[in-house]
Amino acid sequence: MPSRLGSVLLLAAALLLGACSSKPVLEIRQTDVPQSLSQQQVEQAILTALQQRRWSVVERRPGHITASIVQRQILRAVIDIRYDERSYSISHRSSEGLEYRDGKIHRTYNNWVTYLDRNIQQVLHSRAPNEPLP
Incomplete structure (x- = not known):
């Protein structure tokens, strides 16, 4: 019987810890970019950062990039990035x-x-406004 109680307590603790890991979805809204950059330079900065963080571009068109990331083949996220x-x-x-x-x-x-x-x-901030982004 004690092992059953221990199992129940472990399950309850795991459920509580799992519930604590959920947070409101982070939305990045209208983050300013340095002045004097073109839309193409902003796009290139976003693409560079996506590559650095190991996100994959799913779709790309002017002003909008859809990207995804997969971790351990069980966690997957898809995001939309809108920019100008x-x-x-x-x-x-x-x-x-x-x-x-x-x-x-x-x-x-x-x-x-x-x-x-x-x-x-x-x-975005690593280059002078007139220099091309990597």
């Missing part, structure tokens, strides 16, 4: 294995988006 010469936004499109429900998602997704956003900012 003034700003960019990152939004959740779909996910698998990340417990997305009612506007909440596993914190791993938010970490991926946070790191991607930081990389985009680093690339």
Whole structure:
């Protein structure tokens, strides 16, 4: 009987910990880019950051990139990035294995988006306005 109680307690603890890992979905909205950059330079900065963070471009057209990331073949996220010469936004499109429900998602997704956003900012600010981006 004691082993049964232990199993029940472990299951309850795991469920509580799992519930704590869900956070509101991080949406990056209208993040400003440095002045004097063209839409093409902003696009190139986003593509560079996606590559640095190991995201794959699914679809690309002017002002919009859809990208995905897969981790351990069980976690997958797809995002939409909309941009112009003034700003960019990152939004959740779909996910698998990340417990997305009612506007909440596993914190791993938010970490991926946070790191991607930081990389985009680093690339955007790494060059003088008139220099081409990598």
